[in-house]
Amino acid sequence: MIGGSKFSQEMLYSRLFAQSSKSEGSNLAAKSHRLLVQAGYIRESVAGRYYFLPLGQKVQLKLMEVVRQEMNKADAQEILAPILHPLELWQETNRDSSVGFELMQLKDRRDAEFALGGTAEEMMVDLVRKFNLSWRNLPFNIYQFGMKFRDELRARGGLLRTREFIMKDAYSFSTEEQFEEVYETMRQAYLAVFETIGLKVKVVDADNGYIGGEYCHEFIADAEVGESLYFEAENGYRAHEDIAVFDKGVPEDEDERALEAVEAKRGPTMADSFACHAPADPSRHIKNVAYLSEDKRVVLACLRGDLDVNEIKLKKVLGCHQLTPLTTEQITDWLGSAAGFISAVGLKLKKPGYKLAVVADDSLEGLKNAISGANEPDKDYVNINFGRDFTPDTVADIALAKDGYQAVGGGRLRALKGIEVGNTFQLGYHYSDKMKGAEYIDADGKPKRYYMGCYGIGIGRTLAAVAEINSDDKGLIWPACLTPYHVYLVDLTTEKERTDIGVRTQAALTAAGLDVMLDDRFDASPGEKLTNADLLGFPIRLVVSPKTIAAGGVEVKSRRSSETEIVDLDVLADRCQKLLNG
Structure with a gap:
């Protein structure tokens, strides 16, 4: 007996560490962030790092168990890798300085260098190459629930983007x-996970980024608060904005006219150029954007004036990891040009030790008599003909797709936002090529490289996605498989009226296999308790009070319904099970 209560303290709300507080997090933008904080599921430590409180940890562990069950069904085997990764493993793959986040590094007392794992491809390859495996051992899939550390530039949205989190990575x-x-097999396992927890997801073609490989897919749950922008069309096309393609049309065929430099008293923007040369269509202009890559290349990206550069596509074409826009001074000093008046025609690089790379979007192929700057202030070229007046080093798709653009194969692209809750990557030989000894012995007795894939589910972000989508203006609405407790039992009897009806009800339900939280507080009003039930989001709310006792039972209400009913204690457990099973 704790605190002098005559009732059992097990699963009593009065004993819960970190109870709800409406005053906490009221200014938080993301609904899931606000509700999880107010309901006492999480609390921030420092920016991007969170405590999972007792209720939040229960949900997190249940979610991990759902994922574990599906991974095991898919014949994957659970392991656990060290959090500290020897830095030389990341150096083997040249990812110590090329990942899409700042790799957190440290040294131990022996000056050995380590990275805090942001992802674990190198570690898993290193583990596998420690064993002498043959073709008879293939295929196999190993996974873990491991802490990940990413020194993100900007953490946001609570659990939606953090700097430290648990990931299921396989x-x-x-x-x-x-x-x-x-x-x-992994795709189907992921779809089963998300169906079980009630998340409707779409499988979207995406960019592999710093992970490597040739293709990947994101599993996205539609939500305006999400950071993943993707496009879909009536013909079934679906792709992330990083790689989305669209029909750019074919330029009108016409006779080539002589290149001419003309006076252009205008500002430096494309809008200024459009106005200066009206009524010429924006698609008759050439937009030129200058960048500096991390490998000392000055990059000029050229595309049609009505389009924008997709920097992810451009990086992939160049094989670089970072692109920084050239400053006004660099444009003048390094290129001998002028900001807002750059042109690929006659452009020369003056900066020693650097190389110039001109990349043209395929929208320029066949374009005739176009308009752009002339590499000096207040001067433009007219009648630029692609291939005659300038020849790029590379022609590729580097254009950014937008809502309403023509889809390849017909229809229009529709832009949607969502939360990326999972991803699957084809890695191929990307890591086995770079890490010596990543081989198995084939049937012919010769060593062969492993062909790899990797598969991730962010546990905290998925939890947040469920909270974001399964909630209303009153609070959270947990699915039965994730809820910390199945039942929130509200005892509305006063201290003088209090009997053991609440505890007996709790005991009966617990004996039937239900998890029950009893709100036994005397210092909270009936309204506060009922409001708290909605905020916490357990699937079933029960009320015992003099009124329900007189009516012969317990008031039952599903969190997803406004209807209530009085149910006799003898059949209460069965009724709750039916509500949970839906």
Whole structure:
């Protein structure tokens, strides 16, 4: 007996550490962030790092168990890797300075260098190459629930983007011929996970980024608060903005006219250029954007004036990891040009030790008699003909897709936002090529490289996605498989009226296998208790009071309904089970 109560303290709300508080987090923008803080599920430590409080940890552990069950069904095997990764492993793959986040590094007392794991491809390859495996061992898939550390530039949205989080990350090792089946097995496992927890997801083609490989897919739950922007069309096309393509049309064929430099008293923007040369269509202009890459290349990206540069596509074409826009001074000193008047025609690089790379979007192919700057203030070129007046080093798709653009194959692109809750990557030989000894012995007795894939689910972000989507203006609405407790039992009897009805009800339900939280507080009003029930979001709310006792039972209400009913204690457990099973 704790605190002098004559009732059991087990699962009593009065004993819960970190109770709800409406005053906390009222200014937070993301609904999931606000509700999880107010309901006492999480609390921030410092920016991007969170405590999971008792209720939040229960949800997190249940979510991990759902994921674990589906991974095990898919014949994956759970392990646990160290959080500190020897830095030389990341150096083997040249990812110590090329990942899409700042890698957190440290040294131990022996000056050995480590990275705090942001992802674990190198570690898993290093583990596998410690064993002498043969083709008979393939394919296999190993996974873990591991802490990940990413020194993100900007943490936001509570659990939606953090600097420290638990990820379920899996890694498959197979032959190239086996991989398609392995990849599809993981896709189906992910769809099963999200269906179980009530998240409707779409599988979206995406960019592999710093992970490597040739293709990947994101599993996205639609939500305006999400950071993933993707496009879909009526013909079934679906792709992330990083890689989305669209029909750019074919330039009108016409006779080539002589290149001419003309006076252009205008400002430096494309809008100024459009106005200066009206009524010429924006698609007749050439937009030129100058960047500096981390490998000392000055990059000029050229595309049609009505389009914008997709920097992810441009980085992939160049094989670089960072692009920084050239400053006005660099444009003048390094290129001998002028900001807002850059042109690929006659452009020369003056900066020693650097190389010039001109990349043209494929929208320029066939474009005739176009308009752009002339590499000096207040001067423009007219009648630029692609291939005659300038020849780029590379022609590729580097244009950014937008809502309403023409889809390839017909229809229009529609832009949607969502939360990325999972991803699957084809890695191929990306890591086995770079890490010596990442081989198995084939049937012919010769060593062969592993063909790999990796598969991630962010546990905290997925929890936040469920909270974001399964909630209303009153609070959270947990699915039965994730809820910290199945039942929130509200005892509305006063201290003088109090009997053991609440505890007996709790005990009966617990004996039937239900998790029950009893709100036994005397210092909270009936309204506060009922409001708290909605905020916490357990699937079922029960009320015992003099009124319900007189009516012969307990008041039952589903969190997803406004209807209430009085149910006899003898059949209460069955009624609750039916509500949970839906």
